[in-house]
Amino acid sequence: MISDWFSRTRLPWRKDVFVHTQTKLAFQYSVVIMIFLALFITIVYFMVHFAIFFEQERQLNTITEQQAQIIKESLPGEKLDQQDLDDLSTIRESGRQFFYYYIKPDGKLLIGDEWNRRLQPQLLKLVQGWTPGIREVRYETMTVSPPPYNKRGANASPPNKVKVKNKEGDREINLMITGQRIYHGNELAGTLYTGREISYTYELIKRLLTILIVLGVLFLGGAVLLSYFMSKRAMIPIQQSFQRQKEFVADASHELRTPLSILNSSLDVFEMEDGEQLSDFSKNVLVNMKDEVKRMAKMVSDLLTLARSETDRPDITIERFDLVPSIEQLISSTSTLAQSKNISLHHHMPSILIVYGDHERIKQLLYILVDNAIKYTPPGGEIHLTVSLETREKQTLILIKVQDTGVGIAPEHAERIFDRFYRVEKNRSRKMGGTGLGLAIAKWIVESHHGSIYVSSVPGRGSTFTVALPIFSGKTAKSAAK
DSSP states (O other), rough: OOHHHHHHHHHHHOOOOOHHHHHHHHHHHHHHHHHHHHHHHHHHHHHHHHHHHHHHHHHHHHHHHHHHHHHHHHHTOOOHHHHHHHHHHHHHTTTTSSSSEETTHHHHHHEEESSSSEEEGHHHHHHHTTTTTOEEEEEEEEEEEOOOOOOOOOSSSTTTTTOOOTTSOOOEEEEEEEEEEEETEEEEEEEEEEEEOOOHHHHHHHHHHHHHHHHHHHHHHHHHHHOOOHHHHHHHHHHHHHHHHHHHHHHHHHHHHHHHHHHHHHHHHHHHTTTTTSSSHHHHHHHHHHHHHHHHHHHHHHHHHHHHTTHHHHHHHOOOEEHHHHHHHHHHHHHHHHHTOOOOOEOOOOOOOEEOOOOOOOOOOHHHHHHHHHHHTTTTTTTEEEEEEEEEEEEEEEEEEEOOOOOOOOOOHHHTSTTTTOSSSSSHHHHHTOOOOOOHHHHHHHHTTEEEEEEEEETTEEEEOOOOOHHHHHHHHHHHHO
């Protein structure tokens, strides 16, 4: 479904370079804004994450040092009086400690306390064998099974508890653990381990990330709209400049056609009346002038055709005709040029081929393709013009193939040869009389008939231009022309 929508929306982009450019600009703007949003969200998230956990670690280390100081003052004895135990409990409660344990070097637990007595084995297992460094902090996760049913509710949960239950009813507790070694003189008296539950903090961080992502998506939607309007405004002066240029080309081409026609007629008259009295040098000059006038007239005609193709309503007339006589006329008119270059020109087609389209434009299309093949095929080469019918996806198409044994086209140039004024080798194109407009006109004629054109080529072996034109019924052809 998405691919069908994409294929439908891509066609206008190809036809309208401004829509394509505007869409490309909007996409680029959106990508840039998206990158900045992603960086902003990442930076904010990690800054908040660092600030919160840094403060949690600082508080945990502070209360651990306070408890360690109380234990140091009770040394060298191994037991603390009731006042010391009360002070340790007060510090634990005020600092929201989950547990604290003072363990001798031999692994014996001297004193300790925790929120839930039944968790002591698991907590001792977390710190067993750990020799903490200075202000070292570890993050651990432990899974706790639900307590047995107690009518009196003796198993109370610590404050700010976030219970995350799995399928079996267990819950996970996130802990921040630190430790401090306590010395009596130069001898290690024991290690104080303390921990703080940070499940609630973890949950806050996850919610913060979710909020930032949601805000990022909302801002991205606004950024896409902003990018669209920005790209649209950026295209306004370009469109205006192109429109003025297009009008200039159309007006100049139209104005040049009349003087060029008069000049060509004048040269014909001059040749008819004074041709025998001219010297050989003057005759050569006259011939060269006529060739240049014809080349200029053709280029002006091509420019005018392209200028008309840019209008919202292209100059296309749909009619029903047989394409075979047009092909035979084309072969007859181009065979002389092909024979002069010792090129074999072959054609293959059915006896009758009814087409709905613009007769003159399709004839122009055929002439452009065959003339282009003759230009770039060396002496002794071959050109095959093949016209056939083919059915694709329940639609009947006319396939026109012009295959030559010419110089071929490199892959990096194949996609651009239909661009205006684009020539693979400018010097060779000028020598052969090319202007870089023929294939652009051919592409416009094909697309105005809702067809497709593409080229396959091997450098040094030749090229094959393939045109696919749909066959319309009478009513369909009229609606397509509109």
